[in-house]
Amino acid sequence: MSSFCPFTVSFSFCFSFSWTKDGKPFDPSTDTELKVTKNSGSFAFYTLSNTMDTLKPYQGKYICYATNDLGMAVSNEAILRTDVPPTQQKEKKVTVKSDEGSSIVLKCNPPQSSMEPIIHWMDRKLHHIQLSKRVVVGKDGNLYFAHLTMDDSREDYTCNVQYLATRTILAKEPITLKVNPSNSVLRNRRPHMMRPAEGESTYHALRGQTVELECIVQGLPTPEITWLKKEGELDYSRTIKDMFDRLLRLSDISESDSGEYQCIAKNTQGTAIHTYHLKVEGVSHCLLHRHTQNQK
Incomplete structure (x- = not known):
């Protein structure tokens, strides 16, 4: 064939x-x-x-x-x-240790595939891990803690990877997280970008697409996030803030959405900023076709 x-x-x-x-x-x-x-x-x-x-x-x-x-x-x-459907890989058990008050990332590492996975973090009873401004899931599927508490200690942080196209769900090996008591929890810390890094980045997109800008931060107390568009205002008819304001989703974008978008993280100790430079290109009326024909 x-x-x-x-x-x-x-x-x-x-x-x-x-x-x-x-x-x-x-x-x-x-x-x-x-x-x-x-x-x-x-x-x-x-x-x-x-x-x-x-x-x-x-x-x-x-x-x-x-x-x-x-x-x-x-x-x-x-x-x-x-792609062929992703398969379950044999993994070693992972134990992560960290101090109370510090930030940490638990990695999912889904199987390599061009199919976009949907990530769910659960416990052994298939209950979702409680998410909040302090604990969020990034677009990369990892679990981010802005700072740890003693209650975060558990042995069953399990990343479940779902592929809708093939109706496949893969459960990764559970991760054990041990949080050690520490006096550092008494020392507040200014915000710091975990994803992306502080500074600037450029994002290219085509007209009509949906764009997701991400901003995950650490800090104690947990930082608050605000989004701004420089030299303009956010169009809230096409803009949604998700994942406790850590994700800004722009739908059906056009050239007028091009510009600078700032993620500003603040707590009582200071401020951290990341600037996205969004560039939107128009799509022409030319037609692009792709098809597959099997020949026996």
């Missing part, structure tokens, strides 16, 4: 094309395994493969750019996946 995986873009009055794969320049004509077809109105490439292994190097997110004297058009994103 062979897999036929073409990527096709159709335009009017377009003169030159270029591709990116996972955000980096990609030239299909330099790969001898790829077949390229091009004319004045389209650019396509495909591969004939006998096994899924030979398709794995082409996994990724593809975007096509078309340029002429009038400007540039950008296609929608096409995603090529060749």
Whole structure:
């Protein structure tokens, strides 16, 4: 059986094309395994493969750019996946020790897959771990503690990884967390960014997408989070604050949403700030098609 995986873009009055794969320049004509077809109105490439292994190097997110004297058009994103369902891996038991009042991260480490997992932290009785401003789950699936209390000690922090596409749920090996009493709990600490680091970062997105900006902090007492858009205001009809204000979700974005977004963390000891530079690009009316045809 062979897999036929073409990527096709159709335009009017377009003169030159270029591709990116996972955000980096990609030239299909330099790969001898790829077949390229091009004319004045389209650019396509495909591969004939006998096994899924030979398709794995082409996994990724593809975007096509078309340029002429009038400007540039950008296609929608096409995603090529060749995954088999993730499987449970044998793991060693992990014990983590830390002092009361300190911050800590319990790592989930879900199996590698291009499928986006849904993470749930539970105990051995399948009760969800109680989340709060102090204890949150990051987009990476890890469990973050802004500071530890003695009540956080337990032996059954279990990361459950769910893949909706394959209806699969994998339970990781439970993690034991031992919190030692410490006088440091009496010493308050200013906020500090855990994810992302303090400073600035740039986020690129296409018009119409949903963007999630994350801000996870440590500190004692637990910091409060506020979000601001510099030189503008948040559009609350399309903006949701989630995970106890640690996540800012912008839906159906447009070029007007481009700008600087600040996450400001404060407690009685001080302030920490991270600035996101959001750049939104318009999507053209060109059409990007991807389909798979099996040939026996």
